[in-house]
Amino acid sequence: MLKKKSLIGLLTAVSLLGVMLTGCGSTPAADSKEIKIGGNFELTGGVANYGKQTMNGVQLAFKEANAAGGVLGKKIVLVTADNKSEPSEATNAITKLITQDKVSLVMGPVASSNVLATLQVGQDNKIPVITATGTNTKITVDNGKVRPYAFRSCFIDPFQGTVMANFATKTLKAKTAVIFIDNSSDYSKGLAESFEAQFVKDGGTIVGKEAFLQKDQDFKSTLTKIKVMNADTIFIPAYYEEVGKIAKQARELGINVPLIGTDGFDDPKVVEIAGVEALNNTFFSNHYSAQDTDPRIQKFVAAFKAEYGQEPNALAALGYDAALMVIDSIKRANSTDPAKLRDALEQTKDLQVVTGVITMDANHNPIKSGVVIEMKDGKQVFKEKINP
Template identity: 55%
Template sequence: MMMSKKFIAVTAVLTATTALAGCGSKSTGSSSSNGDTIKIGANLELTGAVAAFGTSQLNGIKLAMEEINSAGGVNGKKLEVVSADNASKKDESTRTATKLITEDKVDVLMGAAISGDTFAAVEVANNKKIPMLTPSATNDDITFDHKKNKLNDYVFRACFIDSFQGKVMADFSADNLKAKNAVIYTDNSSDYSKGLAKSFKSEFESKGGKIVAEESYQTKDTDFKAVLTRIKTLNPEVIWVPGYYEEVGKIVKQAREMGITAAIEGGDGWDAPQLVDIAGKENLNNTFISNHYTSEDPDPKVRKFIDAFKAKYNTVPDAMAVLGYDATYMVADAVKRAGSTDKEKIKEALANTKNFEGVTGKISLDKNHDPVKAAVVLEYKDGKQTFNTKVQP
């Protein structure tokens, strides 16, 4: 009896592993030596809490890599993307970054998708002197540590920062919507949300608006009716909810069901196809978000990218995919200007990025390694993002 049990166990494990080994090994590009390729290590959230962001970003990166390679590569060398999963955990992100540098010997690091995981990799890049470009980490301190007043020499980003987003939406509320009263409803467990709330508040108040209440919720909350009832009695013109799509979708749905018709606004954390499913199409009317780009943009560069992305993945790219795509081109551009894969030269070239033409607009990096670029304000109409206005920095 014992023997047969053991036998079953062994066979089960063996079949499982062989079956998985077959499906599992999907490396991007060939693993040749560094001589004729430029290796980019992508430290991304492919599983765990924000897997949707990392996966989408990797799609953008891969598309850019294929395009660059089919156009002859950079300096006669092909790009190769090595991706590794950090499971949306901080300590794993440190290890993933180290693995990409020491085991895979990458020339440039990309990632992570969210600020917390990026923080964990910043010191690895600094210590190993490998340039790192995060496509979408928006926390102000990633590239420039404000507490220590020190620039992270090897760290760059391709997106605008948190404080800019809050400012854009506060200006939009005061100038375009002519709002006088606003309620702030923050995700208290998210630093991103708190950052956006802070910059919105200071800008909105400096424009003469009034914040009538500041409420908060926690990630993974599902019932927001108690707070929304209180907000309803205050009758604000704008409700600022700078959270992530999961909770925001429920907040919008419950608010509309309770008869709150005020404009609800948020940042790029709203931008995921799941938002429409959670909130419902008609509930999203009269909501506005700031974002990195819009799929409605008639610019031929944007159209070309969207067509290519749709052809490959059969879905409309979200902001994460676009930023991954742009960041890959930024790296390619820097390597081309550096003329070699020397880490120091790539770092210098990245820091000197000027008027780089990306899908998300013209990108120039300032002295803090942060891009100076425009943000777009989008309005949801029947579940579709429509372009409302573009805000220059």
């Protein structure tokens, strides 16, 4: 009888120990001195420059917060995973961050297609996902319903498409346009739709639509077709790798009309790819300008240069802003509980960030301003400010 009781006691103790160990593995320890935030970024692959710039902005904001005493008395740590610029890898990355690294919130990815691939995982695990740069409307609203755990710190595609259509008709005085779209990109497709709708509404005519695929190298055949359309401008909603090659080849074919686009143009590598001359007479919408004399922007630019030895592009600024949103939400929630962070993000109001002031709307999109940038002799020049 004694042996039986001892055996039962031993089994009970082992069982309790198992429960304790399981609990420690599934959630961060209550007395942890760190707040773990996930970073699902494109660190290799086709848009690696975007991912690295955005991550650098996030890390700078967290470093500054930690230097000022941390958040809720704890050090905030960015745990990163490389999605290799691919949607399937983005899904794998967020799964790892949530199930293995036990993060409270996930930042990223950068590209809209990659963000869309992660949202169901965040929803299923009730972990907030905030993208600094994903502009596709479906990221926060799907089939008319707001995704409860999806947020962003950038403006959305319809805003960019509308801005560039208005810029084309009102500033460039364009009456005709060709749309040259990346058929492999949700980002590109959404921008093309909003640009076309506004350009036609403004009285313009879309005289042609052509397409390419990400990682294409030779665009001359299609550009030759576009040239004979004789449009006043060409709208290219795409990323810097393809934009640089398209601009270079378009100018080589004698296409000298304004090439216009969106924030996908914004990377120093575009100048390396296209060459300085090819980018003259090109314009794109963006989230901020490093040439803006606003003291907050200049302070950020100086800090980023000191940390990384280069000028921050808009993605770096947006990453920094998204990190400020996360820090602000943790403070207001007074917690790292994902549900409380979700609620705090949703209630973000009048938050001063580098690119302006952010108030979250009912669709989890920030209400904020933007700018149009002109490329002149390989340099970005502030052109116009756009209010929402």
